[in-house]
Amino acid sequence: MLTNLQIKNYALIEAVNLDFKDGFTVITGETGAGKSILLGALGLILGKRADLSSIGNPEEKCVIEATFDVNAYALKSLFEEEDLDYEAQTIVRREILASGKSRAFVNDTPVTLSQLSALGARLVDIHSQHQTLEVTDVDFQFQVLDAFADNQSLLSDYKGIYTDFRKKEAQLKKLQKQKEEAQKEEEYKSFLLEELLAANLKAGEQEHLEKAHDALNNVEQITEGLAEAYQVLGREEVGVNEMLLTAKLRLSKLSGFSPQLKELSDRLEAVSIELDDVAEAINDLASETEGDPEELTRLEQRLKLLFDLQKKHNVDSVEALIEIRDSLDDEVQSLNNLDASIHNLEREIAEAKLDLEERAKVLTQNRTKAITPLTKKLEEILTDLGIPNARFEVSLTDSTSFLENGKDQLLFLFTANKGMRAQELKKAASGGELSRIMLAIKAVLSAYAQLPTLIFDEIDTGVSGEIALKMGNIMKAMGTRMQLISITHLPQIAGKGAQHFKVYKEDIAQKTTTGIRVLTKEERIAELAEMLGGKASSEAAFDHARQLLNE
Known part of the structure; x- marks a missing residue:
């Protein structure tokens, strides 16, 4: 207030x-x-x-x-x-x-x-008299009927379920659209996924394959180079090892003359041993290195497959292909999840429909019972307000779909005259009649609902x-x-x-x-007397004013 x-x-x-x-x-x-x-x-x-x-x-x-x-x-x-x-x-x-x-x-x-x-x-x-069209609004008429029918608690429950029901319906439409769009691309995405899965991709594979391919593709050059290197190290008289042996013997004879010469002799000994190992390793590798045309062909085919897949998906690495494969797998899998989500929503919506149907039925029953006492009460008040022949007719018809406040379609009909067919309020009632109808309705509402501060202008x-x-x-x-x-x-x-x-x-x-x-009370008497008789109010006007205040 x-x-x-x-x-x-x-x-x-x-x-x-x-x-x-x-x-x-x-x-x-x-x-x-x-x-x-x-x-x-x-x-x-x-x-x-x-x-x-x-x-x-x-x-x-x-x-x-x-x-x-x-x-x-x-x-x-x-x-x-x-x-x-x-x-x-x-x-x-x-x-x-x-x-x-x-x-x-x-x-x-x-x-x-x-x-x-x-x-x-x-x-x-x-x-005000010029702002009474609210009484002709269907939502307002429902408010009046539901207040008289004591439907507030039931209606609140219904609206909560209805709101959730509409959200789920909207969510279902969204998921169905997603599924429809996903299905259009499902076949192609499944093909891409199967192609990538069949490739059996491994991270780091491309670098390893390229190195192996380079080795096999240049096997002759490698074996020739190894043989030449081995000859340079091990040829008699002019080989590196032979010359190193001569130098090592000379330094060995001089090592007793000073610590520095001894150190140099030891270092040369170490180098000689290392060169022997290198020579043996070169010789072993040369004997092991041989051409393998079949393996080379296999490596080339594998690399070609990887390069073709990269070109197809517009990427430059096997790792990027793996990311695309996993993403496609998620998308294909999500379609299956969509089916499950759609099924669950359809089940929840069906359950909500049954719940709404049951509550809407009770709302209709309560409204139907309230129509006769409500119209009778309104007609009694309007009779007191100078419309003795006022007659209301309230029609409830079933809606084919759920509405925000049930499954009813409401029509308020009214006539102020005997023998006249009742019509919609906005057609049947004059401005003055609408004002009195609004007063009558608000009077009824005030007994059944908590209304805000009401101002009549x-x-x-x-x-x-x-x-x-x-x-x-x-x-x-x-x-x-x-x-x-x-x-x-x-x-x-x-x-x-x-x-x-x-x-x-x-x-x-x-x-x-x-x-x-x-x-004050005395000022009210004077004000009422003036309203009754004008500025020059008579004593009778004052008496009438006092009577009005005391009634």
Whole structure:
């Protein structure tokens, strides 16, 4: 409920600070006094767009701040969705700067207009005679019927399952599309995979094959070179080993003359031994090296296969081919996983359908039972409001598919005249009748659902006398169950309020301003008397005003 409203520098309002009570509050004032300004300021709090005309003094910013007690509204989930700090006493502030820039805050956290609108829709509900088309909206009609049928808990469960059901349906379509696309390429990818698997690829294989191929491909050159090298080392008289032996003998004879000569003799001995080993190794390798045409052919074919695969897949190594092979294997395997996922989703969707079907059936049964008592209650209220021949007909037909709120299609029909065929509300009811129908529906809703603060903006236009008194009694009864604020020009309604504000204009220092103040009991009597008899109210008007307040 709205507990406080502060307005500064908005239109003709310089500054007001209003404390609101729960129950039924009335706001009165002469035509043009500024009641619409109050609604305009509230509209900014609820997320409506602002412009520079909202600012009274263009040199100062405009500030509207409202405090709401949101304990009873179950709004924690909404605050979490909008990433806002939840406070039982929530403060909503809107600032309009002289530049025209607008800022909004919820509990001192900056918010966007969409966030403000989402929250505002759950806090305040404003209706005027020209804003009653909501009653012709099917979603609103379902809300009324479900509230009367006490479907809230069942409907909440159904919507949770329905949301999950729709997500799974969307996920299934996505997987089926993936499978369809994957199947188009499956045959080719499977062929590529089989080709790579058949190649039996090994990391590092190409380098090893190329070295082996080079060796076999140049075997003659290798054997000739080894033979020549062996001859250079081992030929008699002129071979390296023979000359080294001569040098070694000479140094050996000199080694006794100095340590340096001894060291050189030892080193030459070591070199001689190493050269002997090298010569033997060359000789052994030469005897082992021989041509193998078949092996050479095998190596060439293997290398050709690897090079062809690399060219085909546009890579330059066996390791890259292995990565492609593994990736193709994953993709082919994922198609099998897709089949399993699709099967599981289809099973879950089938189970959800059975669950939804069962709950939708109960929703329909509850709605069907509620139609007669609901229409009877609405017709009784409308009779009190001056439409004695009001008749509602509510039709429920089965939908072929699941909807967000069940499997029903709803049609509200209405006629205000005997002998006339009932038609859709928007065709059958006039503006004044729609206002009274809205009042009747909200009166019923207030008994079965937790409603936000409800503001009626002169929906009593065209009503007077006894009907106005009954309308006031209905609003007073609604005020025992919720916070209801009515901007009215009828004393019969104004007298029913537990709290009474007056909007007025005054000229101060050659400037017209709009003020709002709460009235004392004596001030209320004077206000009601003026509404009954004009400025020059008679004593009878005052007596009538006192009677209205005491009823």
